Amino acid sequence: MFLWVIQRDLLLAMRQRSDVLTTLFFFIIVVSLFPLGVGPEINMLRSMAPGVVWVAALLASMLSLERMFSSDYLDGTLEQMMLSPQPLILLVLGKALAHWMVTGVPLVLISPILGFQFDLQTDALLVLAVSLLLGTPVLSLIGAIGAALTLGLRGGGVLVSLLVLPLYIPVLIFGAGAVEAVSAGLGASAHLSLLGAFLLLSLVLAPWATAAALRISTE
Amino acid sequence: MLKVSNLECVRGERSLFKDVNFSLEAGELLQVNGPNGSGKTSLLRMLCGLARPAHGEIRWLGDNIRSLDEDYYNSITYLGHLNGVKDNLNAIENLRISSALAGNGIDESTAYASLQKMGLVGREILPVKVLSQGQRRRVTLARLLVSDTVLWILDEPLVALDTSAVLLVKGILEQHLEKGGMVVMTTHQDINIAAIETKRLQLN
Numbered sequence: 001m002f003l004w005v006i007q008r009d010l011l012l013a014m015r016q017r018s019d020v021l022t023t024l025f026f027f028i029i030v031v032s033l034f035p036l037g038v039g040p041e042i043n044m045l046r047s048m049a050p051g052v053v054w055v056a057a058l059l060a061s062m063l064s065l066e067r068m069f070s071s072d073y074l075d076g077t078l079e080q081m082m083l084s085p086q087p088l089i090l091l092v093l094g095k096a097l098a099h100w101m102v103t104g105v106p107l108v109l110i111s112p113i114l115g116f117q118f119d120l121q122t123d124a125l126l127v128l129a130v131s132l133l134l135g136t137p138v139l140s141l142i143g144a145i146g147a148a149l150t151l152g153l154r155g156g157g158v159l160v161s162l163l164v165l166p167l168y169i170p171v172l173i174f175g176a177g178a179v180e181a182v183s184a185g186l187g188a189s190a191h192l193s194l195l196g197a198f199l200l201l202s203l204v205l206a207p208w209a210t211a212a213a214l215r216i217s218t219e
Numbered sequence: 220m221l222k223v224s225n226l227e228c229v230r231g232e233r234s235l236f237k238d239v240n241f242s243l244e245a246g247e248l249l250q251v252n253g254p255n256g257s258g259k260t261s262l263l264r265m266l267c268g269l270a271r272p273a274h275g276e277i278r279w280l281g282d283n284i285r286s287l288d289e290d291y292y293n294s295i296t297y298l299g300h301l302n303g304v305k306d307n308l309n310a311i312e313n314l315r316i317s318s319a320l321a322g323n324g325i326d327e328s329t330a331y332a333s334l335q336k337m338g339l340v341g342r343e344i345l346p347v348k349v350l351s352q353g354q355r356r357r358v359t360l361a362r363l364l365v366s367d368t369v370l371w372i373l374d375e376p377l378v379a380l381d382t383s384a385v386l387l388v389k390g391i392l393e394q395h396l397e398k399g400g401m402v403v404m405t406t407h408q409d410i411n412i413a414a415i416e417t418k419r420l421q422l423n
Contacts, residue, residue: 001319001320001322004316004319004320004324008305008308011308011312012305012307012308015308015346074301075302075303075304075305075306076299076303076304077303077304077305077317079269079297079299079301079303080303080320080321081320082269083267083268083292083295083297083321084292084320084321085289085292085293085321085322086289086320091320219269219270219271
């Protein structure tokens with residue numbers, strides 16, 4: 001049931017690959033623009049790398065948020081999901097996970113390669129990928145709340161960013177902080193544990209809030 | 220089994236309808252009539268719990284549907300005026316996914332057989348977006364063939380259908396009613412569906 005939702009959304013993403021590729025290329029291009037813009041000063045590049053990659057990841061995952069529920073809303077499939085005998089929370093969780101698999105996982109996989117442009121060391125590259133692995137699902141889960149709240153509103157895309165970006169701040173701070181800590185020779189485990197805690201917290205709370213928001217938006 | 224009392228629907232400042240009362244037992248059909256904008260769709264959305272009534276209550280087997288939630292959804296199938304099919308998926312995928320979401324998973328051959336009955340042979344592997352309005356409606360209605368729910372709530376099920384499809388749907392509804400199912404529907408077409416009792420509700 002839960003798996004059906006994930007399977008359905010992945011199948012839809014496969015049929016409409018442009019959505020996935022847009023997110024990925026946006027991420028790649030934004031990250032690549034910075035070394036070109038600020039010049040080949042290696043120390044500066046190294047120190048700004050974590051922040052740049054993380055901010056680009058936030059914006060990239062934001063790009064596709066609006067579509068998370070709106071296409072289902074417009075063609076009536078969301079209505080059908082809300083009438084499913086399964087708890088809406090599970091369905092919402094499935095949709096958020098599918099969103100992560102489509103938009104988050106590619107970012108995690110490509111991030112070490114992008115990190116090379118900033119001359120990050122191997123351990124920093126690894127931590128960058130791990131921090132994104134822990135952090136991007138949080139972005140999808142929190143983003144789902146914003147997407148559900150702005151469902152059916154005109155100009156929902158802008159509103160989503162205003163609602164959701166402030167909530168992304170802790171993830172950004174600790175995600176980028178983990179990489180900086182490793183580059184500075186400190187361990188990243190404290191930052192990563194906190195990211196893990198955010199992930200668990202949002203796994204529990206976000207689907208619940210999203211389901212409530214969906215009920216309000218569709219009434 | 221389904222009992223509606225003193226239902227009122229308010230849209231903005233205006234009351235669309237109030238004091239709507241009816242009950243529905245096994246094998247009965249309720250046809251909701253009324254001009255455009257009289258609140259037919261709102262009534263049906265309330266019946267399936269998607270919208271909250273301003274007043275009154277809806278009881279299923281004696282319990283308010285608000286307190287039943289997911290248990291209630293096991294007993295109903297709602298087809299709204301949106302088709303609820305994904306444009307990029309084909310008819311079989313659409314049917315299998317929507318049935319699975321309704322808690323009633325079917326295999327590919329069952330899906331194929333129902334689409335065949337709905338007259339969609341040869342179109343079942345095309346993405347739904349290339350089908351005509353009427354054919355999409357048929358894909359949606361194929362869900363009725365595989366549903367195992369008691370109460371069907373249908374909002375204008377006959378829109379965009381040709382005469383042969385209307386007869387097909389009529390047959391499906393009659394079969395469902397004969398088995399002791401219940402149907403609440405709105406339609407602007409003149410159609411005579413055989414039921415133990417056909418109730419009519421006029422909204423204006």
